[in-house]
Amino acid sequence: MQPAISVTDLSKTYDSGFRALKNVDLEIQCGEIFALLGPNGAGKTTLISIICGLVNPTDGKVEVLGHDIIKDYRPARQSIGLVPQELTTEAFESVWDTVSFSRGLFGLPKDPDHIERVLRDLSLWEKRDSKIMELSGGMKRRVLIAKALSHEPDILFLDEPTAGVDVELRQAMWEVVRKLRDRGVTIILTTHYILEAEEMADRVGVINHGEIIVVQDKADLMRSLGRKQLRLQLQERIETVPSELDRFGLSLDEGGHVLVYDYDTQAERTGITALLTALSDAGLRFSDLDTKQSSLEDIFVSLVKDAS
Numbered sequence: 578m579q580p581a582i583s584v585t586d587l588s589k590t591y592d593s594g595f596r597a598l599k600n601v602d603l604e605i606q607c608g609e610i611f612a613l614l615g616p617n618g619a620g621k622t623t624l625i626s627i628i629c630g631l632v633n634p635t636d637g638k639v640e641v642l643g644h645d646i647i648k649d650y651r652p653a654r655q656s657i658g659l660v661p662q663e664l665t666t667e668a669f670e671s672v673w674d675t676v677s678f679s680r681g682l683f684g685l686p687k688d689p690d691h692i693e694r695v696l697r698d699l700s701l702w703e704k705r706d707s708k709i710m711e712l713s714g715g716m717k718r719r720v721l722i723a724k725a726l727s728h729e730p731d732i733l734f735l736d737e738p739t740a741g742v743d744v745e746l747r748q749a750m751w752e753v754v755r756k757l758r759d760r761g762v763t764i765i766l767t768t769h770y771i772l773e774a775e776e777m778a779d780r781v782g783v784i785n786h787g788e789i790i791v792v793q794d795k796a797d798l799m800r801s802l803g804r805k806q807l808r809l810q811l812q813e814r815i816e817t818v819p820s821e822l823d824r825f826g827l828s829l830d831e832g833g834h835v836l837v838y839d840y841d842t843q844a845e846r847t848g849i850t851a852l853l854t855a856l857s858d859a860g861l862r863f864s865d866l867d868t869k870q871s872s873l874e875d876i877f878v879s880l881v882k883d884a885s
């Protein structure tokens with residue numbers, strides 16, 4: 578199947594001489610939710626801006642649904658909706674007019690049925706006659722999404738969709754994005770907010786210092802890099818870990834009440850059976866135990882650390 582986005586050997590050097598992107602290769606499939614994750618200044622916005630035709634690449638090639646973004650920019654641009662980071666909407670216009678006008682910018686004929694569907698999908702229908710300035714922050718953000726969808730794009734870019742948004746609204750936004758994906762829209766979102774990628778994405782790409790350091794199915798990424806922690810609640814607190822347990826690399830937590838063992842879920846042997854035997858030999862008894870899976874956040878931190 579033709580990819581939604583295909584990026585080949587893409588580099589960007591700004592006029593200042595700063596290399597914001599270095600030989601980036603990336604393919605995004607139709608119908609997926611792809612999260613581009615990276616710390617501040619990693620190059621996320623630069624990459625999105627190039628794909629959307631707002632910034633010129635220095636080198637490399639980008640195709641959107643098979644259309645070269647430079648030679649074939651019209652159909653490429655037509656396929657994309659971009660929801661920018663900043664709230665820039667026309668304060669005095671009504672929701673309906675703003676969204677309809679956006680469609681007109683793409684030279685498309687009026688289609689009130691489509692605009693109605695978009696506004697209903699985003700729970701903005703009741704507010705269609707309200708002025709933008711009368712809306713809450715969350716509603717304004719949804720208006721930006723409605724504008725980006727007004728010309729029926731197949732691909733939607735969301736740049737930091739929930740930056741500065743409260744938890745409840747964030748959940749609502751995620752719901753909206755899932756609904757769009759169910760309608761067949763390919764979604765690419767950038768975020769520093771790891772929970773967002775963990776919740777939403779089918780695949781995750783991590784970018785750091787202008788380089789893509791990993792692109793993987795989210796579940797695979799978590800599985801392959803995920804480590805687990807076994808936490809044993811000791812019946813009696815201990816000062817130090819007995820030396821005969823050195824080979825397990827244990828640490829103490831909660832003032833000596835909890836013994837912590839990190840292990841690799843992919844390893845042939847986790848070492849848990851050997852550990853439990855050794856604990857018993859050392860005369861250590863525990864009253865409870867649980868395990869903790871590392872989050873995408875832990876994985877991200879270790880990836881970015883390894884890459885720098």
Ligand SMILES: Nc1ncnc2c1ncn2[C@@H]1O[C@H](COP(=O)(O)OP(=O)(O)OP(=O)(O)O)[C@@H](O)[C@H]1O
Binds near residue numbers: 591618623769
């Ligand atoms: N117009 C420009 N001229 C020179 N340097 C730029 C320009 N725009 C961005 N940069 C630099 O390129 C790097 C990448 O910026 P970019 O905005 O793509 O990062 P980002 O990953 O989107 O960051 P954030 O998460 O903070 O939005 C940064 O070091 C930034 O200072």
